[in-house]
Amino acid sequence: MLERLKEFASEFFVTGDPLIYGADVAIGITMITIVTVLTYFKKWGWLWRNWLTTVDHKKIGIMYIIASIIMLFRGGVDALMMRLQLAMPNMDFLHPEHYNQVFTTHGTIMILFMAMPFMFGLFNVIVPLQIGARDVAFPFLNALSFWLFFLGAMLFNLSFVIGGSPDAGWLSYPPLSELSHSPGVGQNFYIWGIQISGIGSLATGINFLVTIIKMRAPGMRWMKMPMFTWSVFSTCIIILFAFPILTVTLALLFLDRFAGAHFFTLDLGGNPMMYINLIWMWGHPEVYIVVLPAFGVFSEIVSTFSRKKLFGYKSMVFAMLIISFLSFFTWAHHFFTMGSGADVNAFFAVTTMLIAIPTGVKIFNWLFTMYRGRIRMATPMMWTLAFIPCFIVGGMTGVLLSVAPADFQFHNSYFLIAHFHQVLIGGVVFGYFAGLYYWWPKMFGFQLEEKLGKWAFWTWNIGFYVCFMPQYAVGLMGMTRRLSTYGWDTGWWELNFVSTIGAFLMGVGFLFQVAQIADGIRKYKTLKASGDPWDGRTLEWSIPSPAPEYNFAVTPRGDDIDEWWEEKERRAKGIYPPEQPLEPIHMPKNSSIPFIMSVFWFVAGFGFVFGWLWMAILGLAGVGICMIARSFSYDTDYYIPVDEIKRTEASLRGSV
């Protein structure tokens, strides 16, 4: 019995690597600390009532962002391990198999568990405030989406210490991801981690689409919507069409692995190329999903910190909608070398480079928003300014990659790696950082001090260029992606060594940010933010920071794109809006079902990962029971009485 238990444990837990033992210890200590602290300060009830069961979009947004930053750390550590392994030829730091796991989890985590939740976090915190709404359209679904994402991400992360990580690349091409080449449970973790969180992503997309369509403040016509809201809207359209493809693709892959189907294996008539087409039909729109909201963030920030109206509003909207449409006609550029023939390659080459047109127009419009403005160099604006040259260059190398016959030389080389990191870091990460700094006071009610933020900014940026510029060069020298090691004879080591230095500089930048936040938390009482710390332009700045749970005491109007700016202008002239009477506010009640249901999904996913059908069925049954329980819960809302609103407003405004 003991022997069998031992055997089971040795397969169940990942063993044999000192790095992993280190991680095991770290995870154990962290868990114990969290539990101890929560128990000692008697915070379990607070955690449950205020966070785990909340349906408040602002709190959900904050939880998304916290989870995303933790995942940024995990993905970043993966990146540093890879760069360490590649710093010198013939390094013996990571075994090839371990290296493969590290780059697979790095890619998956950064896109799906870092960029996506960061984006959803910003959606949640800002969109309802910007459109003058009290909540999203489906608050319960919103909480469910978050917990599905979170537990999906946790399931995926578990693979690192239990069972073993996936190692077939972040898009898991078959046959590498099939049972024949990945017999372990790593791929199952990949499938179920993404599948569970993917359901959440799809639901969020629908939720915000409906929120934006139905819940805008009176007077806010389509062409009066703030630009960030427009970017969220175009993103949600892409999510609506792209994520179902991912769901189906992973389901088919799972059937291959679990039920012996042959969708993607050549024997018995399947086809791995079908998978590659399908995964990129999701995967390419996905990069526009994550970058469009960043464009929205930049639009808000450029306008606010130049103290000027956004230039070319209609062009911006039009450009964004074109991008979301075109994003579905570019997927084949990921495999020009598959030999589809000149007709297909020419078509996808041209559709890909077309995207550069609306993107270029947006850059011009940002520049001309600054033109004749007054640019203040606060950290959100600095990240925005850093984004512009970075994205122009990254965009240009993207256009180079879209030239099909030239791509035969760039494809799968480090040139490609440098390109997509430049647009994803320079566009997405810089954008989300800018957004985080910009809306931080609105989320937490205090401002971050800028000094450490500027250190973070410079180390991040310098680190970025030191890391990725050499990768363009080493790609032209013939170095291919996903190599775990190379020889002295290649002549690649100098560039790789420099690149590694840059990666660690970015790591230092991240530490500065952590320090900045820690410092802010320590001094938050002295850093109290007003409702409108940046002299903002849109509705979210018209209410106190942090926003009260009902957002707006009286429903605002949205007659102008920069409604709050106009309002301030009017007030300066002595024109005040008529006093509106307060009315009781209708709010959704907290619910524990989203959390519990997601835990059951996690249980089901874990069962499927290990092929323990009893556990999967148990989990799915739990999910079903939660759905039934929800369908019978009638007591789902309440009213905040006028007196309480008055009290809240007085205390919030009084302290401003």
Added chain:
Amino acid sequence: MNKKPRSLIRIIIPVVLTLVTIALIVWPMLAGGQYVVLDPKGPIGASQRDLIVISTILCAVIIVPVLILSAVIVWRYRDKPDNKAAYEPNWSHSTKAEAIWWTVPIIIIGLLAIVTVRYTYDLEPSKPLAHEKAPITIQVSSLDWKWLFMYPEQGIATVNTLNIPADRPVKFELTADSPMNSFWIPQLGGQIYTMSGMAMTLYLQADHEGKYWGSGANFTGEHFGEMRFDVNATSDEDFDNWVAEVKQSSQALTTEGYKALAEPGTSNVAYYSAFPEGLFQNIVTKYVVDGQSAHSKHGSSSEASGAIQSPTDVSNQDEDKSAN
């Protein structure tokens, strides 16, 4: 925001950091290594290099002015008490300006699209190269984790090393007996995937004798990084001598030998004086289900009788069978 006078140190730090950055980037570029992609040794590679240069110039036409413009705008309109530049907070539309920056990118991308489409047809990998000498055919199969090269006309085979005659087109026929890989010899020309169940065609040519770098470019698992090979381009005479030498001094690759070779694992360079007849076709058709041709699973582009040679063209395989 309260503005303090800018102390010297605050200017020096970014400047020094920027210079260090540039130095770090430029130094290794000069220090070592060879830009194989930009140093082609054959017509395909040369065309691709030209295309890279043309497209870079076209893109630079837009991005260089924009980069300068952004620097100027940010500098000129920064928020300083004594900044005398115009401030117009409500200026947010100019049809003329927007017409310009919709039109300019459209023109540039239009030009680039024309260039791209032309080159895409010209450089279609399965298009034969014009040359007075007939092409030599080499069949390539990527295995886990090594490359098998078969010379049907010479009847020999090699592993992880490739000899070709210089100044003569080479018709590579490619497939995989393992996960999809990508066959890449940067100095001769761009890569193409090797895929199970399919035969792809790639024409390349080395103009000069020499030794070139080749590798697998698509991830195939644990030891994919070791799928490197040297390409030795020699004179026709030396090539024939080399073939004769391989025929004499090496053993034949048997069917069992191939099975052992195809097992996952790395391999040293190896030479074989012969290989089983039709081995390449057997690899390609390994997964054919009864009643279907290998080709029928992969689209029907080549059924329109060969205006452009499709990589999956069955007629390729038929020719090869007759050649054997």
